[in-house]
Amino acid sequence: MIKGKGLALGFALVFLAVAASAGYARDTDLSAQARKCLRCHDKEKIEVTFQDGESVPARVVSDAFKASAHGVLDCTSCHGAYSPEGHPKRQFPDRDQFRARMNSACRGCHSFEQIRAKSIHAGIQKRESEGKAAFCSDCHEAHSMTAVRGGKIYAGEKQYCMSCHRQDLSMTFRNKERISLKVDLSELESFAHDRLRCSDCHYGFSQEEHPKRTFRSRRDYTVASSESCRRCHFDKYTKTLDSVHYTILSQGNLAAPVCNDCHGAHGIARVSHGIKGRILTTQKCRKCHTGIYEVYAKSVHGKALLSEQNQDVPICIDCHTAHDIQNPLTLDYHERIPQMCGNCHANPSVVAKYNLSTDVLKTYLSDFHGVTLGFYKKQREKLYKPARPIAVCTDCHGTHSIMTMAASDPKVVKANLAKRCQKCHREAGEQFPSAWMFHYKPSPTKYPLIFLVNAAYRIFIPIMFIGLVLQVLLHIWRYAVNR
């Protein structure tokens, strides 16, 4: 019984000791010397002024210092010239001179070899070899230094990264191309990704790790960087996998555009569906498709977009889509064109204000070409039957070069149309194009003959059929009555 009580008491004492040491361990760790210095240096507004007039706070927050990796050290371990006995008055010409001096203090314990062993320090060495100063205190806070492993040196990661990347750093690729690694934080923060941390995109990098990576070329690096986007924008990423751009890229052509080519890297703009955003989008495509852009800019759609700031006209992505861009030369794409044009041209809320007919899609689809196209599409889907290309909107109107018909001379239109017809119907003569009713529905004024024939049959057929059926019924009725 007594033995048991003693054991319990022993445990309680040990527990108290552990608890006390855990809670107050650091407090007791401050050296007597440090405590003496901090009596003054923990006061607010204590400053040091350099010869150039710049002043920096000389305050050391004792709690932060206590918690730091260097909390056990004497102040004189780094500030060698000072001691509790002597506080010489020294003046540095400027802040950088002071920090350079302090660098050498660090090297007293952390040898150059040790520093160099960490890949994150590769840039510093290089800068030093180029004669530029690199200050340990840029990244490692002077008095609130935390242990590198598991500790956060800075409150914010962005701030941490920027401590180097606000400098004129650069990266050299294996093919000797160089890019600047200087990041303009103000640019980054005024765009869509302002809330992200650096490592959200530059994964693998953190306050602890800074792997050394080498790329063959600048383009290789851009392509590799665009892989980051899919971590958040997975839907868009999967779409791009179906695109013609990705196909080209996967065939080894690195000129194919990746995310950052259109969206940028640090200055990623928020998606804008306003007129400015739409014009800007066309400029992205223009970067590679210059020739097509020039043609588009002269077309009825392009002119309206660029000179009238018209929001109704299609831009590149309205037909080609933005991410799952298809090869426009495939039959599949060709078959979808009437629907694409119809999205606007069969929609009264879009085209009615321009005095354009909304019957264009209907009249096309119900005529020979449209019906055949519809069946070829179904046959390909259901019977796996190869199909011939059938004339769609763009085969007569052009694709990027679409012009308005309003101002053109009907004779010229007909002559041009004959040439278009001859592309498929080689033997077609001059009269052949007028077999096409130019999207008009027959009416008393347009194609009156066809209108009249239709109307006559529409009246004649029901009267005739009802009359004849009545004749049969009357005959049966009479026959029954007579019997």
Place this chain on the structure above:
Amino acid sequence: MRTGRDGGKPMIRRFSRLRIAEHWWIILSTLVLFATGLCQRFWHLESSQWFILKMGGIDNVRLIHRYTGLFFSLELIVHVVAAVAGLARGRWEGSMAISRKDFTDAVQNMRYYFGLDDQPAKCDRYDYMEKFEYWTILAGGFLMVLTGAVLWFPILFTRFLPGEIIPTAKVLHSNEALLIFLINALWHILNAVFSPEAFPLDTCIFTGYISRERMAREHPLELARIESESAAGHPEHPREKPLGIPVANPETVRR
């Protein structure tokens, strides 16, 4: 005498083999033409699309339609040649010609149906309904063949005709097809099946024979003529053999 016997009933030969063959010819060709044509006219219907895909696609359907049209055109040509030759050789009297009597017959029948007259019209070899059907399919057939040819070879026709004839041919072809379908197929079948005299099916165009009883009721004038002629000793009256193709032995008892 051009008579046979069916279960004791006296039968009269009404159609020659050529007419029976022509009827089959028209049945077969129009069946195919309607099947492959109506699905093109009503292309937007689900059933039409199902049928066209079952046929292996629109190209197949168009091909079948066009060559069946050609087959149908041949029948029209045969018919016209036979008619012209029959008329020229005096072997056919043109019993399908429309006369004033047809209109008065129609009026009389209407009066009869509504109880204003006790007698239906007394018709000759073809009554006004039969003539109406014949002429609609003959005229309609020619219209279909012509417009069909224009639609088959638009490039050829627009060499010497204005381009507008193509859409005109299209509306004529598709509307006339509907008319022929309703009158000459649907209504004709209704009539041949539900005609009280012939129910459940008027077989005389298939067998070539009609009962004397029906002749007396439907074609009394012709019956009277046949019987007076046979009494006068002209048993081989040629009027229904336009090409001189012999009909079956008149004494043969059918079925």
